[in-house]
Amino acid sequence: MSTPPSDWEVVIGLEVHVQLHTRAKVFASSPWGFGQEPNEQVDPVVLGLPGTLPVVNREAVEKSILFGLVVGASVPEHCSWDRKNYFYPDNPKNYQLTQKDFPVVVGGQVEIELPGASRNVMGEHKFIRIHHAHLEEDVGKLSHAGSGSLVDYNRAGVPLLEIVTEPDLRSSAEAEAFLRSLVAMITQAGVADCDMEKGQLRCDCNVSIRRRGTEKLGTRTETKNLNSISSVRDTVIYETARQIRELEAGRSITQETRGWNAELVRGYVLRDKEDAHDYRYFPDPDIPTLKISRETVTRLSALVPENLYDRQRRYIANLGLPYTAASVLVNDRALAEWFELAVAAHPANPSGIANLVANDLLRDLAASATAPVSLESCLIKPAQLAGLVKLTDEGVISKQQAKEVFTEMFTSGRDAAAIVDAKGLRQNSDTGELEKIVQEVIADPAVAKSIAEYRAGNEKAINALKGPIMKRTQGKANPVLIDQLLRKFLG
Amino acid sequence: MGEVLHTLSAGELGRRLAAGTLTSRALCEALITRFKALNETVGAFTHLDQADVLAQADASDARRKAGQGRGPLEGIPVAIKDNIAVKGQPLTCSSKMLAPLVSPYDSHVAERLRAAGAILYGRLNMDEFAMGSSTENSAIRKTFNPWDLARIPGGSSGGSAAALAAGLVPLSLGSDTGGSIRQPASHCGVVGLKPTYGLISRFGLVAFASSLDQIGPMARSIEDCELLLNALASADARDMTCFGPADRALAPSGDAKKLRIGIPKGFLGKGVAPEVAAAVNAAVAFYRAQGCAISEVELPSSDLAVPTYYVVATAEASSNLGRYDGVRYGHRSASAGTPVEMMTASRSEGFGPEVKRRILLGTFVLSAGYADAYYVRALRARAKIRGEYLAALAGVDMLLTPTVPTPAFKVGEKASDPLQLYLEDIFTIPANLAGLPALSVPCGKSGHLPVGFHLVGAPLSEAKLLAAGRLFEAAHGFAHQQAAL
Numbered sequence: 001m002s003t004p005p006s007d008w009e010v011v012i013g014l015e016v017h018v019q020l021h022t023r024a025k026v027f028a029s030s031p032w033g034f035g036q037e038p039n040e041q042v043d044p045v046v047l048g049l050p051g052t053l054p055v056v057n058r059e060a061v062e063k064s065i066l067f068g069l070v071v072g073a074s075v076p077e078h079c080s081w082d083r084k085n086y087f088y089p090d091n092p093k094n095y096q097l098t099q100k101d102f103p104v105v106v107g108g109q110v111e112i113e114l115p116g117a118s119r120n121v122m123g124e125h126k127f128i129r130i131h132h133a134h135l136e137e138d139v140g141k142l143s144h145a146g147s148g149s150l151v152d153y154n155r156a157g158v159p160l161l162e163i164v165t166e167p168d169l170r171s172s173a174e175a176e177a178f179l180r181s182l183v184a185m186i187t188q189a190g191v192a193d194c195d196m197e198k199g200q201l202r203c204d205c206n207v208s209i210r211r212r213g214t215e216k217l218g219t220r221t222e223t224k225n226l227n228s229i230s231s232v233r234d235t236v237i238y239e240t241a242r243q244i245r246e247l248e249a250g251r252s253i254t255q256e257t258r259g260w261n262a263e264l265v266r267g268y269v270l271r272d273k274e275d276a277h278d279y280r281y282f283p284d285p286d287i288p289t290l291k292i293s294r295e296t297v298t299r300l301s302a303l304v305p306e307n308l309y310d311r312q313r314r315y316i317a318n319l320g321l322p323y324t325a326a327s328v329l330v331n332d333r334a335l336a337e338w339f340e341l342a343v344a345a346h347p348a349n350p351s352g353i354a355n356l357v358a359n360d361l362l363r364d365l366a367a368s369a370t371a372p373v374s375l376e377s378c379l380i381k382p383a384q385l386a387g388l389v390k391l392t393d394e395g396v397i398s399k400q401q402a403k404e405v406f407t408e409m410f411t412s413g414r415d416a417a418a419i420v421d422a423k424g425l426r427q428n429s430d431t432g433e434l435e436k437i438v439q440e441v442i443a444d445p446a447v448a449k450s451i452a453e454y455r456a457g458n459e460k461a462i463n464a465l466k467g468p469i470m471k472r473t474q475g476k477a478n479p480v481l482i483d484q485l486l487r488k489f490l491g
Numbered sequence: 492m493g494e495v496l497h498t499l500s501a502g503e504l505g506r507r508l509a510a511g512t513l514t515s516r517a518l519c520e521a522l523i524t525r526f527k528a529l530n531e532t533v534g535a536f537t538h539l540d541q542a543d544v545l546a547q548a549d550a551s552d553a554r555r556k557a558g559q560g561r562g563p564l565e566g567i568p569v570a571i572k573d574n575i576a577v578k579g580q581p582l583t584c585s586s587k588m589l590a591p592l593v594s595p596y597d598s599h600v601a602e603r604l605r606a607a608g609a610i611l612y613g614r615l616n617m618d619e620f621a622m623g624s625s626t627e628n629s630a631i632r633k634t635f636n637p638w639d640l641a642r643i644p645g646g647s648s649g650g651s652a653a654a655l656a657a658g659l660v661p662l663s664l665g666s667d668t669g670g671s672i673r674q675p676a677s678h679c680g681v682v683g684l685k686p687t688y689g690l691i692s693r694f695g696l697v698a699f700a701s702s703l704d705q706i707g708p709m710a711r712s713i714e715d716c717e718l719l720l721n722a723l724a725s726a727d728a729r730d731m732t733c734f735g736p737a738d739r740a741l742a743p744s745g746d747a748k749k750l751r752i753g754i755p756k757g758f759l760g761k762g763v764a765p766e767v768a769a770a771v772n773a774a775v776a777f778y779r780a781q782g783c784a785i786s787e788v789e790l791p792s793s794d795l796a797v798p799t800y801y802v803v804a805t806a807e808a809s810s811n812l813g814r815y816d817g818v819r820y821g822h823r824s825a826s827a828g829t830p831v832e833m834m835t836a837s838r839s840e841g842f843g844p845e846v847k848r849r850i851l852l853g854t855f856v857l858s859a860g861y862a863d864a865y866y867v868r869a870l871r872a873r874a875k876i877r878g879e880y881l882a883a884l885a886g887v888d889m890l891l892t893p894t895v896p897t898p899a900f901k902v903g904e905k906a907s908d909p910l911q912l913y914l915e916d917i918f919t920i921p922a923n924l925a926g927l928p929a930l931s932v933p934c935g936k937s938g939h940l941p942v943g944f945h946l947v948g949a950p951l952s953e954a955k956l957l958a959a960g961r962l963f964e965a966a967h968g969f970a971h972q973q974a975a976l
Binding site (some may be wrong): 027045047048049050051052053054055083085087088089091092094095142149151278280281282285286287288 | 695696697702854866
């Protein structure tokens, strides 16, 4: 859907603004969060009152460094802040503190996975390079009401990590895959929540096109302030088509800043290069250069979780999981860790555990009244789920019964064995009694045809005998045992 | 008794308060009486909340009575320059832009003074946003030199110096970006100290040029200046450039008679008036006679100081003053329009001509295509000047020059010539560029006008500077002097 006509290649670079998960704002002690009344989360520093000074929030710097470690960036010895000067009412100081020359993260890369031919097939993997990431302050929100304008500074000073990619993305699908991968890595490391509905992740999208096979980059446009992954995808599709149309009509691309209307699914010009701001950057004299100690880096390194694609490869190669289950599990760190605890309790059947986690558990969590889906409030503990799979593997209950037991476990939090006993589900493993039933069924003329087929070499024909046996035992017979006895008597 | 209270030092007032022969209320009432009689003439204060002052005085007296006195400043009034935030008091910076503003918070130094039991006594006039050397740039009122009411008191802390010289208050706070404490101290015959950059928290000081600004104590004697300094210096997590507690700066220094004093080569060639040169040379002769080692030092880049300063200071100011736009506080233009039009109109109406001149200059030197030629070069020159000063101060304990080349000029005399006015700060600016402590000490008169000399020391050598000042002060009659009004 996003592939440009074959002789054009699209080149995309993203600037992703992520609100970091911190208690306080980036240069002030005021807390922040979503859904407060306007101008509730302000203090003299946030409002830029005369005489106030910024103080760098250590937590925000550490989350930024953690991000750098997650993407394998080098952590510099020092970082510093600069002032970006421009006048706008949502900007309390009329300059924004940002990092122009010495950002907190330099380099790094993000592994992405493109969609496969079907959801059961793994797609191509690529690496997208990160140019740098810098820690800056968010601005307030200006809205227009009637004849006046209203400004809310709750968002002003919220720590914002701006992640700038190299122009490595080549399609809307790659841009989408990059953002999904980035969000997964950031959230799994606890760097940020990336809740797009709360504006915690916003993108600027740089797009240019060139003839396939050529090196020189075309003139790019920058579409600003995209607040969802789908808007980025749509912008790339729209802007690629627009630029191809312009060039094929013999016109040229203007270097310009654009906006995006998500409802109309179309872009528009905000300002062209002539109107570009002169931000008069200079080093902020209020914040001395910050030294990043190697001890801090070492401490933060220990917090870096396993990369999700490393985890995915491990699940497939070492645990024998199918791609589909592995890809579901690794997208949620808590789910993956939950799964691994269950595997630790019953290492014999990771696929059986994965199947229950990725299907039944996720389905029931999603359907339960408590939103958002939370493993913490889940009544089943990993070892209990392992116990259920173990009972199934040992033939104590059938797979069908396991589903029923699972549902009971999910609502009560009781152990599988206790539920099996209470419900009288334990399968009959009394060989003597079962032998008698098996022999009676074999003697029944109704199954003579199946017996003959089995003896003629049709393995599957034996299954026709299992139904009547189960029926006579009210489903409590151990299917493994039935199979053994049938083969014994049918010789 | 009320007649003489205004002539006493803070140290003496403290002793009387401690002895129970004086109450803070009686002291404040006497000073309020004097304020009512003289402030219209001198124009030092822009605001004095008398009820608030008396309430603070009563609280102080009650503390003392309960045995909970907070130290040597307990009950003593300290007047504060109108660019230092005091909760509930105006914070105008003598600008129309901030005329409506009442500070909702205390600066660090205001907190320190309250913790020391001092009375936060009124708001002092200044050049608008501390930009100027005569206090003529105040949008609120003129301040006159108490020694000659036709003359300027210096600036930008002109109100702080004039209030001391007129006996309106025993102690005051100023701020110094290029000489704004020391130059008016010299013109008004009082002591003014610009501390080492970072010794005193800037939290609550309205920024002019953040890398140069420091709050400092002003008083009529070295002893009083030191008393106030000790109350102000402390660590503050709200200012990342403040490193306190600076025990080294405040520790008692050695024998002042063994100090090594450097005299920068050729300083008398820089337009120094003969009477000023004579007074400063007499001070040098005094130190030599006391046994101090006097030597000449080379500071080859000192001519770069004034141009460097006017690039760095205006660049920072153009950004620091960006926040005054009428959106959140301060002057808002009545003219309607879009938010951005309202901001533009508010700034055009709210700022005075000197402030606009410096914002324009600073905007220019940071502009794309010009920043390398001006701002970046100025940073290099600043590093060179700092290097030369530190090198010179490795060989001597302090440098001695006049504080200002000439005595106080007449009101309006230089108002039309900003470049001439900028040269007022030729001796004081390098200490700001290099972040060094510097002290102005009264050392004589040019006719009826006070003259001061200027000592610059290595970082955190405040105690040495004050010791040198004390040695001079003890042998001369310039301590505690007040103009006859």
